[in-house]
Amino acid sequence: MDSHKTITKPNTVMAPPTYAAAFRCIGTDCEDTCCGDWDIPIDKNIYNKYQQFPREKLGSLVSQFVLISVPDQPDPLHARIYRGSSGFCPFFGADSLCNIHKEYGPQFLSATCSIYPRSFSYVAGTLEGSLSLSCPEAARNILLVPRFMQIEGDLFSGNFRTDNVLHLASSRKDSCHKPHNFFLTIRTLLIDMARDRSRPLWHRLLLIGSLCESLDNITTAEDKEAFSVVLRKYRQIVGYQISQPELVNLPSLPRLKLEVVFRLTDALVRDNSGKRFRDIFWAFVEGIASPDRSTPQNDMERFLQAEEKYHRPFFEKFPFILENYLVNYMFQNLFPYGREGSPRFIPRSLFGEYIQMATQFAWVNTLLIGVAGHYKEGFAEEHVVQTIQSFTRAVEHYPDVLQSIDESMRSLELNNLRGMAIMLKV
Structure with missing residues (x-):
């Protein structure tokens, strides 16, 4: 190990991402509208609200295009908005805006339409928000802004629904152990790896894979020290800029x-x-x-x-x-x-x-x-x-x-x- 290299101290666990709340749809200026190509799932509560629409105020479109899914689907997939012959959502207006939103307000949007392109998750009791790059404006907001992670927003502003939230996957019998108390530390290390410009990006990704493989080999919940040992090892690899010939020579x-x-x-x-x-x-x-x-x-x-x-x-x-x-x-x-x-x-x-x-x-x-x-x-x-x-x-x-x-x-x-x-x- 070269004496001139020093260990980079582990970063403190980074603040939960909230940049999704700062996203603003550009509406009619969007070059690839999200109101086409997809059938939109409708939860049971929103489906019931749509049934109350008067026929002359979008009710006729509801009866034609908002249909219950196959039986025994979970509430979030209770029904769907099916696309019209144009390939677009039937509520997509000539002005490229949503007619449900215009007529009844954002509280009547499905979870998908209210949230997209945001994505919400609960981690360690905290709400996080990221963005899907399938939206052109979201892709620009993420890809072209060097420090996009520092953008902050209010996830509880009420401007979008927060009732469709995912959470960390748990351990399963057919999978490895996933201790939730290590997740934030692991993610911080992984992000540092992804941004470590002392090695080419392909090498960083192989190093990330090597870490994931090592963690996969820890199969018991009792072996908490093994997680700490693996994480310390890879933190040193990043801090000392240690090369891995077993990866480089692949x-x-x-x-x-x-x-x-x-x-x-x-x-x-x-x-x-x-x-x-x-x-x-x-x-x-x-x-x-x-x-x-x-x-x-x-x-x-x-x-x-x-x-x-x-x-x-x-x-x-x-x-x-x-x-x-x-x-x-x-x-x-x-x-x-x-x-x-x-x-x-x-x-x-x-x-x-x-x-x-x-x-x-x-x-x-x-x-x-x-x-x-x-x-x-x-x-x-x-x-x-x-x-x-x-x-x-x-x-x-x-x-x-x-x-x-x-x-x-x-x-x-x-x-x-x-x-x-x-x-x-x-």
Whole structure:
């Protein structure tokens, strides 16, 4: 260990995020409205309120488009607002505003419509609020603001509902132990890892995976000291900037990474991923595709050239953008424990949560390389925002897509650190 390196003292546990409350919808100026592409779940209480609407004041639309879900659904999924033939919410007005909100006020909005793109969770008895990057304005607020975590807002302002709140996932028989009293310390360390610019971002992500894997190996609630030992070890690795040759020397196979990304994206594009994401995908393809009659090797050379000439210089200039993506993901998904409380909750181990996060990051970052190759010197913040926002919108809101990521990584035997190195390294 070099004598000139000193340990960075553990940061105090950071304040709970409240930046979601500072978000303001830009309404008609939004380039990708949230009132299209999705059927909106309606809880039982709101459904009953909608039944009281007079026919001439949206009641006729309620009877046509607000329908009870299949029997025995939990209250939050009691009914749904189904889209009209236009693909938009039937209450979406010609002025691009919500007619329910205009006619009856925000208290009559469903939880989804009231909260989105905010996401609320209870952690250690405290309400936290993060943002979904599937909203263009939220993506700008997070990705393009270097210190977005310092933005504060009032989560109890009454401007949105706070009754649809998720919470930390608990230990399960088929998963590892998840002691809630360690969560905030773990998250603080993980965020410090994500922002540790003494090593490349792919290395930071592999180090995060190594930590999650080590914590996964602690299986009993009584072994509290083992958690402390592991956390001290990784805090020293960050503080001393200790290299990990076992991670650095893991293989880089960009051709396999591209094959996986094409496989994942092809399945997504075939589904209802939205025109905005399909546009990004074709920009990615054009950015790495070689002229006719060229060999696959030429495609790989163009991909590597796009990373070296356009993608890498951009993110060296704006390193906080991808860091912010990861930090917001950690807040939103209560990484690495996961958040439960939704009927669509998918239980995962700590390392399983890591595979999900790292695969999504590798997927969207690979798309960014092709998009950079498409725009070349013109590659800019707006292209990054559009790529990440449209990708998030196509992936985040669909449990089947998230489940397919787990299944694909497992079937390809990439659900391990070696596999994540293949996906993350260039």
